[in-house]
Amino acid sequence: MDASCTTLNAADGSTKALWTAADGQHFESVLIRHKTRATLCLSIQVGCALGCRFCSTGRLGLVRDLSVDEVLAQAAWAVGQLGDEGIRLRNVVFMGMGEPLLALGALGPALRGLMDQRSFEIAPRYLCVSTCGVVNAIEPFYREFPKVKLAVSLHAARQDLRDALMPGCRSWPLADLLPALDRYQEATGHRLFFEYIMIAGVNDGERELGELTALLKGRDAHVNLIPYNPAPGAVWKPSPRPVLDAFQQALRTAGIVSTVRRSAGDAIAAACGQLTPGEICTIATLSETNCPRL
Template identity: 45%
Template sequence: MVAADGAGLLGLPFDETAARLAAAGIRPVHTAACWRVLYRDAPVAELPARLRTLFEAAGPSQLADPPIAARTDSRDGATTKYLLRLDDGQQIETVIMGYPGRFTACVSTQVGCAMGCVFCATGQMGFVRNLSAADIVAQVRFVARQLAARGERLRNVVLMGMGEPLHNYDAVMQALAVVSDPHGFGISPTRITVNTVGLVPGILRMAAERRPYSLGVSLHGSTEAERAALVPVSRRWPLADVLDACRAYCAETGRRIFFAWTLIDGVNDSPAHASRLAAQLVGIDAHVNLIELNPTPGYAGRGASRPAAETFRRVIQDAGIPCTIRQRRGVDVAAGCGQLRAERQPPARTAQAMR
């Protein structure tokens, strides 16, 4: 989404936009007007001539949405999944989820994913490339426009689409600076969730930089071997290290962490698993979200039964930890947790090694 000559304005933080304008001989006082055009759909005609020229040089993708390659609506009408085509032909999935009184955008941060979680469709497709900050911001703008056309407003953003956000840390944080800026989309940082499978350096960096966004951490296993079988990156950053990083994060920021646990029948859904998890979360301000396993082509496991999920929740709650069984969304259109995969994806390029 960024012009090849580096002239792109989409996805730049406010101060960097001002600096880009100044370098082009445009007074920084016009930065707010520039952002109104970029993120509030103000007419380009309100800009000074030199700034209009800068937009023209940056290319049409600065203002146009990514083309829709496919759209699928869930039967209940609450979820819409879009397959969006990027400038280089790669494709990503972006989801709008409707809840009573609010709408949430589920946004991708990579084309594919290098983490390889066995039950996740994105992990099964492998890693292709990182998204730029502009690619990420363009998804949020796309959703905001789709909702505005229906008279609705975007309220929450979750980075739980394709990819591992902390594997693309710099672009993600740059994009979120735009999404949360009052001049941009003005979405409160507390309504933005960055979800990770446990990249320890990224968790510690978020803490050290005092990033104001909510943090979600996917665990799925209560022993090292169990988790590594489901989340291969656990061999690089073991469960104990992830939990230590979470304790450091809470101590540094004073904020709660939302832990995700996908319940798989006969794998990690027993009361013993719940008891071990509760014991491991001692010293962490935690909320546990239980997720029923959603079907994907590359994994044969089954979701836990509802009684097993209720028992698991009860064990966690009895330990004094808030626990919720997450409401399933968009499963019938493969838009649920772990189901996003760009089926019409062009052939993948060689995957970049994890940094």
């Protein structure tokens, strides 16, 4: 694998790698540090075919899947970054650029490489694959990797709103997705983990709260609320904090586990939905430091 990277450090302790592959394509990884452990958020595609409207990567369209070497290079970079800091790479999440369940040629071998005891030795329970819900790929995934966690980008519990926010996911409607996830839970015992980006006036109202509560009521589910991170030129705004807090409290009152994601990395445009090579170039020009963290 012949790819090089430039590293940007943010004041919150997160570090972004801006990769240039041998064919000139760009992709990114983000390392988020905690006290004694770190999380790597890595990419599996250059761009993404699904075009979610809140996502910078989705604006690119799909360029290509990354190779297994390119995926594992991101983990090697993270280990190198942590060096002698006394922090170990514990979690690896496939939440960067691309839809992992549409890049199966790289996903399986990359997961096996990350778990390999002769190399990264990441325990499968600390691996998480984030998907927008590619229904037909869910069962093959958990049959092969039953201990690896699955996170589902939900963002709306009403079909027409989800279609508007995530137009590339129309082939996998909620009416098919939820039963597939129920089967995943029954087979693996994992709690259902959903990501929900909070966008002011779009999906954070009473109606959407009621729909989300109704969809998940009675299920063993965890909803991670993600403050929307507007990319340059975005028309939407993040939900105000009091709205986000009230939304979370209402979920809890309904018996649904809920957390709010700390948006580590947004100072260097490394937070969820902010990974695009176009922005990489801008940011790298402004503040790059040469290659020397949930």
